[in-house]
Amino acid sequence: MPSPSRKPEPAAGIKRVGATEIQPLHLAHCHCGAVELELSLPDGIVDPHRCDCSICRRKGAIVAPVPLSGIRVVRGQDVLTLYQFNTCKARHYFCSVCGIYTHHQRRSNPGQYGYNVGCLDGVNPFDLGDVPTNDGVNHPVGPPAMTAQPSGYSGTPLAKKLGIKSGRAVYVSAAPGDYAALLAPLPDDVAFEPAMSVTTDIVHLFCDRSAALAALLAEAKRTLKPDAAVWVSWPKKAAKVPTDITEDTIRALALPLGFVDVKVCAVSEIWSGQTLVVRKELRA
Secondary structure, eight states: OOOOOOOOOOOOOBOEETTEEOOSEEEEEOSSSSOEEEEEOTTOBOSOBEEOSHHHHHHOOOEEEEEGGGEEEEEOGGGEEEEOOTTOOSEEEEETTTOOEEEEEOSSOTTEEEEEGGGBTTOOGGGGOOOOEEOOTTOOOOSOOOOSSOTTSOOOOHHHHTTOOTTOEEEEESEETTHHHHHOSOOTTOEEOSSOOTTOOEEEEEOSOHHHHHHHHHHHHHHSOTTOEEEEEEEOGGGTOOOOOOHHHHHHHHGGGTEEEEEEEEOSSSEEEEEEEEOGGGOO
């Protein structure tokens, strides 16, 4: 009788590079430090490689993949620049201050980001030695490119859903790595602020833990002008991202602070969004 088939073992990740241990949540930075990413690397650096396509030959980075949910923009969303070429299916992100490539949404697998291993804190990519080189000249077609608009929802651009108009000041906390692509095209003269302030018109908070959300909402109520809008995004059930936040959780935290919930919308395949404003009778 033939022996039962066995599933292939998952590729082993690299858990240490030189003297640096790769953390399950590892920070990465561009050269000037304006962009900070948090990468989910529970298995370490998996499948590091180079590519010989026209752009990779020029940037020369060692790249490794993570799921779309595996990158979080901690700061610097406002200085990340999107570059696309040829088929415009891949989305390449660079720091507009220092020019360093940080990550890209892959053409061959739009459900993944490739990230610049050299941006990982404490990691010298030359310590990895020789890594394979992918054939990027004869690039696989791959599945259709993902769009920012989730299936099953209206074609209204996300920026319009969120109320982001020309001249608005926006603060974003813990944005996912594809946030710039989700918002595109942005109206003219939108300013992204480094922190909440009295000049902020719209706040967008990405959270998967209620304790963190409680602190952010308290800061928003304390800091923002009375007519500012606060969007809270939390992982959808279908995304299978661990979270203790639901619509009911958001209301339970927000209502005692004087907020009222207005509407819910889809932000992406992973994130839902709910908007909060201060009740009219509490606006000074």
